[in-house]
Amino acid sequence: MSAHDRRFPKSVYRHGAEPDARFSLANERTFLAWIRTSLALLAGGVALETLGLGLQPGFRLAASVLLIVAGILTPIQAWLGWTRSERALRLDTPLPSANLALPLGVAVLVVGVLVLLGVVFA
Structure with a gap:
């Protein structure tokens, strides 16, 4: 089995020719940036709900849930974008x-x- 056959995902590596490593590494850095964005969105959603911050509870909860959902979806963008x-x-x-x-x-x-409304209607 060659090194080419062991690379994952095969849906990427079985096509075409090996590109310049700089471009592949830049693509990997973009993937990691999306992952960092995901972590920030998740942390923001948890922090917003946990800390409360004196916001109107309904708006705060909606904003928190939206941040967490966005944080869950962002790794999908990271993977699909990378591949x-x-x-x-x-x-x-x-x-x-x-x-x-x-x-x-x-x-x-x-x-x-939602956060703005949460401040205004607190």
Whole structure:
């Protein structure tokens, strides 16, 4: 079994040619940035609910849940983005866009509005 056959995921590594290592490493750093974002969203959701901060409880809970859900979904973007980008690099095709970036951005925007409302109506 060659080293090529042992690499995971096969759906990425069985296609195309080996790209410049710098591009693969940049893709990996992007994956890790999405993972750090996920951890921050999860921590923010837990902290918001745990600390209370004198916000109106309904708005605070909604914002916390939305942050936690976004934090749960973000690793999906990390994995799908990494696999799609790595495959594109191997096939020398245009890089794909981040499918969940807009929904996650909207989620953070909504959280901001919920926290603002929680302050106003506290």
